[in-house]
Amino acid sequence: MTSTFDVKAAVFTGPNERLEIKDLKIPATPGPNEVLVKMAASGVCHSDLHALDGDWETPAPMVLGHEGAGTVIAVGSEVIDLQIGDHVILSWTPSCQRCEYCVSGNPVLCQLANDTAYKHVFFDGKPRLTDGDQDVRSFLAVGSLGDHAMVPTSAAIKIRKDAPLAQAALVGCAVTTGIGAVVNTARVEPGSTVLVVGCGGVGLNVVQGARLAGARQTIVSDISDEKLELGRTFGATHTVNSRNADLRESVNELTDGRGVDYAFEAIGLAPTIEACYESVRRGGTAVVVGQVADGVTIQIDPFVMSDQEKKLIGSNYGSTRMSIDFPKILDLYMEGLIDLDSMITDRIQLSEVNEAFEEMRQGRGIRSVIEY
Ligand SMILES: NC(=O)c1ccc[n+]([C@@H]2O[C@H](COP(=O)([O-])OP(=O)(O)OC[C@H]3O[C@@H](n4cnc5c(N)ncnc54)[C@H](O)[C@@H]3O)[C@@H](O)[C@H]2O)c1
Ligand SMILES: [Zn+2]
Ligand SMILES: [Zn+2]
Incomplete structure (x- = not known):
């Protein structure tokens, strides 16, 4: 019999059900290419909420959470680049480091991760957690809403030890997704004009990414004045509350009828994606x-697309290369070049996780961070 380790975690049991805090088991010895991480902190991201609210078909039972950081406490027999005691940020896309996507520098598109982690199982197709006789999956093979997480080695990115782990946790999703969309996916040039629709954890990081990239104008749009004000503190130059104003008309006015060079949609709604596309100038890019x-689809005018050479592109995990970008983004924070402190609007216990999701549903705060 293999020995096990206790994990206290927030378990998804079905759409629109409250997460249940349960005592689960995980193998005490990681697989050859896996590490066991004692979690220090986990953010709650809207992608967890999509699963919780039934927006996406999601298997149950499963430990949610994919934005976390902690300390390695056990390593598999073939792990060569991580040691017990290392601080790590977890990546919600493990990379096989062998497929055409990994080898060509696009690990966020890893074929093996697509076939396994995106179905919430490990590379061998199996989950790691159990609840009595029942298998329990880990969201995106991370499951950071638990006090311990087993992850593939490629999903544990070693970071400097002097960085606070609550802020580091956010680099595991919102920060990298937002900054990466600007810097890696769109490659925004200095002097660009940018529109960011949605000022949540992800959108505000698009805003600070635009500032890092040297955007000369960053317009933010949201339906909450509180979020718009936060947009300003992260670097926005103009705000549009789309409850009171038509976004396309406002962008037109603010750009002398030209449209923005780049527009980023950071909510996940068809009308706002369409509005982003319509708000970019000729030759501009909507991300x-x-x-x-x-099942949600969008409508765009393909004549405009060709006639005006407008581009519509997607960004997954900020097109990041985790082992390069996570430490780099953390350095930016430690040097004071980006703000992660004000992103944490609540520090809570795991037992308060359902309330954190309710706050997010109401559009309040930026990130609630669970500290273990
Ligand atoms: N592409 C990726 O790799 C990736 C990674 C992480 C998250 N996401 C997605 O990004 C989206 C945002 O995530 P988040 O954690 O920042 O969410 P969030 O809930 O923190 O932020 C959403 C923001 O949108 C605003 N909003 C809601 N409805 C609106 C409307 N109709 N018009 C204008 N603003 C509106 C809210 O007020 C809030 O400020 C989610 O869909 C999430 O799944 C994508
Ligand atoms: Zn996320
Ligand atoms: Zn791969």
């Missing part, structure tokens, strides 16, 4: 970062 519910 879909927000993720829609299953």
Whole structure:
């Protein structure tokens, strides 16, 4: 019999059910290419909420959470680049480091991760957690809403030890997704004009990514004045509350009828994706970062697309190369070049996780971070 380790975690049991805090088991010895991480902190991201609210077909039972950081406490027999005691940020896309996507520098598109982690199982097709006789999956093979997580080695990115782990956790999703969409996916040039629709954890990081890239104008749009004000503190130059104003008309006015060079949608709704596309100038680029519910489609005018050479592109995980970008983004924070402190609007216990999701549903705060 293999020995096991206790994990206290927030378990998804079905759409629209409250997460249940349960005591689960995980093998005490990681697989050859896996590590066991004692979690320090996990953010709650809207992608967890999509699963929770039934926007996406999601298997149960499963430990949610994919934005976390912690300390390695056990390593598999073939792990060579991580040691017990290392601080790591978890990546919700493990990379096989062998497929055409990994080898060509696009690990976020890893074939094996697509076939396994995106179905919430490990590379061998199996989950790691159990609840009595029942298997329990880990969201995106991470499951950071538990006090311990087993992950493939490629999903544990070693970071400097002097960085606070609550802020580091956010680099595991919102920060990298937002900054990466600007810097890696769209490659926004200095002097560009940018529109960011949705000022949540992801959108605000698009805003600070635009500032890093040297955008000369960053317009933010949201339906909450509180979020718009936060947009300003992260670098926005103009705000549009789309409850009171038509976004396309406002962008037109703010850009002398030209439209923006780049527009980023960071909510996941068809009308706002369409509005982003319509708000870019001739030759401009609209970037879909927000993720829609299953089955949602958009309407765009293909004549405009060809006639005006407009581009509509997607960004997954900020097109990041985790082992390069996570430490780099953390350095930016430690040097004071980006703000992660104000992203944490609540520090809570795991037992309060359902309330954190309710706050997110109401559009309040930026990120609630669970500290273990
Ligand atoms: N592409 C990726 O790799 C990736 C990674 C992480 C998250 N996401 C997705 O990004 C989206 C945003 O995630 P988040 O964690 O920032 O969410 P969030 O809930 O923190 O933020 C959403 C924001 O949108 C605003 N909003 C809601 N409805 C609106 C409307 N109709 N018009 C204008 N603003 C509106 C809310 O007020 C809030 O500020 C989600 O769909 C999430 O699944 C994508
Ligand atoms: Zn996320
Ligand atoms: Zn791969």
